[in-house]
Amino acid sequence: MALDGIVISSLVKEFNETLTGGKIAKIAQPENDELLLTIKNFRNQYRLLISAGASLPLIYLTGDNKPSPMTAPNFCMLLRKHIANGKILRIWQPGLERIIHFEIEHLNDLGDLCHKVLTVEIMGKHSNIIFCDDNNKIIDSIKHVGIQMSSVREVLPGREYFIPHTQDKENPLTITEERFRETVLTKPLPLSKALYMTLTGISPLIAEEICHRASLESDQSANSFSDTEATHLYHTFSRLMEDVKNGNFTPTVVYDGREPLEFSALPLTLYQDKRVETFESISAVLENYYAMKNTITRIRQRSSDLRRIVNTALERNRKKYELQLRQLKDTEKREKFRVYGELINTYGYNLEPGAKKLEALNYYSNEMVTIPLDDTLTPQENAQKNFEKYNKMKRTFEALSTLTKETKEEIDHLESISTSLDIALSEEDLVEIKEELTEYGYIRRKGNAKRVKVTSKPFHYISSDGFHMYVGKNNFQNEELTFKFAVGNDWWFHAKGCPGSHVIVKTNGEELPDRTFEEAARLAAHYSQNKKADKVEIDYVEKKHVKKVAGAKPGFVIYHTNYSMVIGTDISDIQQIS
Structure with a gap:
């Protein structure tokens, strides 16, 4: 959300407690629309970041410094001239407007005491930082707004400063x-x-x-x-x-x-x-x-290239899978041609030359069937033709059965990588996903580049009952957790029938309480493809019953003896360690 009047009011309270009476020690302008003021007060040093950026206007106290350009911009030089070493007398907010005024006392070139006002307006694309004298005249602003840019108010040197009332809104602090x-x-x-x-x-x-x-x-x-x-x-x-x-x-x-x-x-x-x-x-x-x-x-921006590669491969494989399924469905009628061949061999001896069909009793179903014939062929040749169709469809069925299985496995693998991209929270997470895509041929490895060293680690939670729970962020981590980190009596959790993280609960030989089972299941539901669903079915089993299939993709396992529960995806109350 953007900064509203209530957040501004909270900021004003905080600034009054920390900055009022303070001395402006440094003034910097790291960006074109940004100021960084260093203020010393109560023997402490504070940095006040003020940004009038159109996309993200902000103002807050920060402990971080930012590098500034070698040559200070004009607005920064002007502020240094007027209020460097100035004292902040008062900080206030008019009504509940998204505006903060800083009244600053300083000495001019003649040594006379003067007052200036630095006004910060946090108003989306209209945000600005405006510097005024004690007569409310604008000395300068970080953004100049001429009549061609705004018919409501000009923000230019020499103009009078006022708050634009573009909408007749009520003051919520005084409304009856x-x-x-x-x-x-x-x-x-x-x-x-x-x-x-x-x-x-x-x-x-x-x-x-x-x-x-x-x-x-x-x-x-x-x-x-x-x-x-x-x-x-x-x-x-x-x-x-x-x-x-x-x-x-x-x-x-x-x-x-x-x-x-x-x-x-x-x-x-x-x-x-x-x-x-x-x-x-x-x-x-x-x-x-x-x-x-x-x-x-x-x-998310860094992962967009990886996501594009995954989505392109997914789309291609899904189209291929649909075509293979249609072709596989066409082979379902193969048995019909085998039966036709057998029936022609059985009953075709009394067919007249040039016959176009044969009506015969199908002794498999005990029903009469009509078999179309090629009138240019003999009964034996018609039978052979049907057997050839049957054999061709059988070979096609056997080949497609293998191909559809391989394509479905590839789709599952890509969907699991897509889920890993949704979970990724750091550069290290993306490096591991990219390495998996490279290893399986979706990204070409450059030259003789070796497999990169990965420092990403699984999520680590602790249950309400004190049991440690680990969540894999991607397929490599799932593989590592399940087959190298977990031991036989640890518990393994995974969302049923969809891509998701492996969740391992370390038991240390103890029996898990029901609450820990539920919390681990919620983690498995949250870190799955179905995390947006109200409820997700979770399979869970002792790790010793989880097996790796030879040649399977990383993170893909089988298990036969398991328990299941249906649970929600909210994990907000589960304590996370890392």
Whole structure:
């Protein structure tokens, strides 16, 4: 989600606690639309990252430094001239706007005390960093906005700074119940949309959260609620706004498995079925959330070439498999021609020359059949012709039976690699998958290049009862876990009938509790091709009953004596070690 007014309010509270009264020690501009301020306060040093990037505007405290260009851009030089060594007097947010003002006190060239305001606007593609004097006149901005770019407001040196009111929205911190009813609950829109379209700084996520806390349907029209429901909604909304006013923030990140799903400055009760992690500061939330998002995005981009190779091979093999199945189906009538040949040999002795058909009793089914004949051939030649058709179809059936089995195995192998790509979270994971594709001929190995050394390791979880559980990320790891790491009495889990990870639970000779069986099964369900299903069937068996077929692809096994359970895919409550 984007930064909404509530997240900005949480940031302002954090900045006031850490930066107010601090001295601006360094000013850098690492990117064209980004500032990095180093501020010393309370004998501590803080770095404030401010990005006005159109795709991802951000502002938060960070411990990381970033390299800057050798020659500072003009905007950076201007700030250094005016506010280097300046003191931050005040940090505030107007209403619940996505705007932060920094009032800075400094000495000018003549030694006179002056005040300036650095304004950060976090407004999507319209985000900007604007530097103003104490008369609200714009000195400069990191982005210049002329009349040809915006008919609402120019952001140019010498212009007066003001907050653009492109929409008549209400301030959620001051709105009365009467006004709330008039503006929000009269709109013929879904309730959640009416909330964020009417109130400043309320994001779609927070609008959904308000509806959830009020136990009201977010997609029901806002003008359809009863008087009692309207009162309950306003009181729910007011309690949430009181937390904002009082600075009662709980910075959190919601995870879907290992992937960050949402972040918020307030608790999100609508994600009770997901794993939620709380942080000490909203800056830590933003830094962690976007770092993980960037990592996942980068891995997905890096994996796109591998995914394209897998998808191309899958499409080719699926088409081949469909054709082979159709051809195999055509051979099902082969027995008919064998029977025809036998019946012609049995009853053809009294056929008249030039006969075009033979009606005879099929002694296999005890039914009369009509056998078409070639009137230019003798009965013996017609029988031989049918036997030849039978033998040809039989040979085709035998060849296709082998080919379809091989093609299906190749499809299964490619689908398992595709699932591994979905699981991959690091460069090392992709290296191992690429090596598998190379080993099996989908990628050509360059020159005399040797097999690469892989440092990727399986996922490691610990059950509620203290048992260690390991999850393979790809076929090589599945093979390693099952046949080299696990011992006979360890338990093995896998999603039934679909590609997925091998899950090994180390027993150390102890009997597993039911809860550990269920948690291991949920891991197998989550790390499978069917992870988006509500329930997945899982097979589980002691490792000693799992066998490797000679010549089979890595990670492909057989087992005959097993147990099964149907279970969900949520693993948010299972403790992960690595």
